[in-house]
Amino acid sequence: MITIFLVWGIVVAVCCYLWPIFGIRKRKMGEPPLENGLIPYLGCALQFGANPLEFLRENQRKHGHVFTCKLVGKYVHFITNPLSYHKVLCHGKYFDWKKFHFATSAKAFGHRSIDPNDGNTTENINDTFIKTLQGNALNSLTESMMENLQLTMRPPVFSNSKISAWVTEGMYSFCYRVMFEAGYLTLFGRDLTRQDAQRTHILNNLDNFKQFDKVFPALAAGLPIHLFKTAHNAREKLAESLRHENLQKRNHISELVSLRMFLNDTVSTFDDLEKAKTHLAILWASQANTIPATFWSLLQMIRNPDAMKAATEEVNKTLESAGQKISFEGSPICLNQMQLNNLPVLDSIIKESLRLSSASLNIRTAKEDFTLHLEGGSYSIRKDDIIALYPQLMHLDPEIYPDPLTFKYDRYLDENGKTKTTFYSNGLKLKYYYMPFGSGATICPGRLFAVHEIKQFLILMLSYFELELVESHAKCPPLDQSRAGLGILPPLNDIEFKYKFKHL
Numbered sequence: 001m002i003t004i005f006l007v008w009g010i011v012v013a014v015c016c017y018l019w020p021i022f023g024i025r026k027r028k029m030g031e032p033p034l035e036n037g038l039i040p041y042l043g044c045a046l047q048f049g050a051n052p053l054e055f056l057r058e059n060q061r062k063h064g065h066v067f068t069c070k071l072v073g074k075y076v077h078f079i080t081n082p083l084s085y086h087k088v089l090c091h092g093k094y095f096d097w098k099k100f101h102f103a104t105s106a107k108a109f110g111h112r113s114i115d116p117n118d119g120n121t122t123e124n125i126n127d128t129f130i131k132t133l134q135g136n137a138l139n140s141l142t143e144s145m146m147e148n149l150q151l152t153m154r155p156p157v158f159s160n161s162k163i164s165a166w167v168t169e170g171m172y173s174f175c176y177r178v179m180f181e182a183g184y185l186t187l188f189g190r191d192l193t194r195q196d197a198q199r200t201h202i203l204n205n206l207d208n209f210k211q212f213d214k215v216f217p218a219l220a221a222g223l224p225i226h227l228f229k230t231a232h233n234a235r236e237k238l239a240e241s242l243r244h245e246n247l248q249k250r251n252h253i254s255e256l257v258s259l260r261m262f263l264n265d266t267v268s269t270f271d272d273l274e275k276a277k278t279h280l281a282i283l284w285a286s287q288a289n290t291i292p293a294t295f296w297s298l299l300q301m302i303r304n305p306d307a308m309k310a311a312t313e314e315v316n317k318t319l320e321s322a323g324q325k326i327s328f329e330g331s332p333i334c335l336n337q338m339q340l341n342n343l344p345v346l347d348s349i350i351k352e353s354l355r356l357s358s359a360s361l362n363i364r365t366a367k368e369d370f371t372l373h374l375e376g377g378s379y380s381i382r383k384d385d386i387i388a389l390y391p392q393l394m395h396l397d398p399e400i401y402p403d404p405l406t407f408k409y410d411r412y413l414d415e416n417g418k419t420k421t422t423f424y425s426n427g428l429k430l431k432y433y434y435m436p437f438g439s440g441a442t443i444c445p446g447r448l449f450a451v452h453e454i455k456q457f458l459i460l461m462l463s464y465f466e467l468e469l470v471e472s473h474a475k476c477p478p479l480d481q482s483r484a485g486l487g488i489l490p491p492l493n494d495i496e497f498k499y500k501f502k503h504l
């Protein structure tokens with residue numbers, strides 16, 4: 001036993017001695033300032049993970065707008081000047097944006113690589129996303145979501161006692177339940193043979209989804225799912241329910257899912273379970289950000305009487321001019337894409353809520369050594385290094401957004417009440433000023449659908465319910481920073497609200 005400790009002691013001592021000589025990267029001429037961090041391999045990962053915004057602000061103060069940090073064995077070049085964002089995106093030919101995304105998806109969801117270069121499939125998944133989430137496909141997704149939201153929200157059998165009763169519930173749990181159920185039905189269709197069991201099935205999946213999603217930050221950071229037994233079980237159960245034999249019993253499956261179910265992919269080596277795991281990846285992408293985004297939009301609207309008044313007026317006017325009557329028993333409310341696009345107040349409320357809660361990390365891997373030309377300088381970048389944008393720095397920059405931590409419902413409205421698109425940094429108009437959905441080649445393909453879903457949810461909440469916070473002056477819950485880098489941060493704690501059906 002003592003010998004084993006002795007051998008390990010010597011190995012560790014030798015590593016510590018050699019680390020400064022061979023393990024630490026030296027900054028070369030023309031490269032950005034470098035922070036190696038103090039911990040071998042991890043580099044600055046712990047400080048970054050504890051509070052990314054503060055960590056990046058501190059390095060910005062120390063090094064300026066461009067600097068490199070070692071994070072979990074990788075060298076990451078942070079570009080923090082929003083005036084340089086469009087210049088970064090101009091270097092697309094040097095970037096591999098797929099490598100990191102495909103590897104993360106495979107690790108987290110448990111399928112093999114979906115990169116056609118790896119020979120497991122011929123599907124160009126990015127083309128599939130665009131074809132099935134935008135253009136004509138967006139019409140049917142939006143229509144189906146509006147129906148499913150009403151199926152989920154409206155009382156199944158209408159009675160007067162239901163009208164008059166206030167219900168108190170956590171707002172985040174409410175948004176989670178409603179958006180998960182309606183979103184699930186929209187993507188994976190309805191099971192018409194067992195309608196009564198359908199809700200139980202979806203609520204079961206919701207529980208499993210929560211268990212799995214809880215460990216997602218750890219999976220994205222590279223930890224194996226086998227370390228998390230409950231989450232692993234939950235993932236396998238979710239995948240099981242998305243197997244072909246289970247999906248084919250369902251009707252109105254979205255094109256996004258059905259196209260991939262019946263894809264004529266001649267070299268696909270994926271078995272049924274692996275295909276189901278790629279459906280699970282889509283389920284996660286469609287829900288993980290939309291749910292907290294919906295929560296923040298509803299909470300900020302309810303907390304702000306001016307926002308509530310302006311939104312209610314806009315919704316009433318739109319429903320009236322679309323000839324839509326709000327009722328519990330009649331046909332569900334239906335608005336087309338043009339009508340949904342023409343809601344600048346709701347747009348501004350949603351944008352402002354996402355500005356305050358989004359913390360995504362946009363990354364690209366360098367395919368080769370190259371020179372990155374930016375506003376105010378050029379930098380040498382090495383092959384396999386990562387270029388990263390962290391738009392939260394811009395979203396909370398007081399020069400671009402005065403009083404940046406305050407929710408202003410009309411921040412994205414101009415003096416004519418139309419969508420405002422002019423924001424400045426250093427006296428110059430910004431091309432990129434709002435980026436919760438990422439940018440360039442990796443921009444979220446579901447962003448148009450996501451905004452429609454949230455608008456539909458807000459429209460229905462305002463139309464069917466009376467809404468109140470239990471504590472009218474309740475503070476906004478803090479953001480859960482453990483998910484920084486992944487998108488919209490959820491609240492650290494829930495907040496209670498009351499709702500009851502309106503007398504219509």
Ligand code: HEM
Pocket residue numbers: 101126129133282285286287289290293360361362363436437438439442443444445446447449450451486487488
């Ligand atoms: C408020 C809601 C949403 C937000 C904030 C959001 C944000 C994002 C972000 C930041 C990315 C990664 C971009 C990057 O790596 O640079 C992404 C990717 C993605 N999103 Fe969304 N998203 C939302 C909703 C949705 C919805 C509703 C869907 C689909 C129904 C969706 C589908 C996807 C897919 C498939 C990808 C991966 C694209 C790829 O790897 O090629 N998202 N999203």
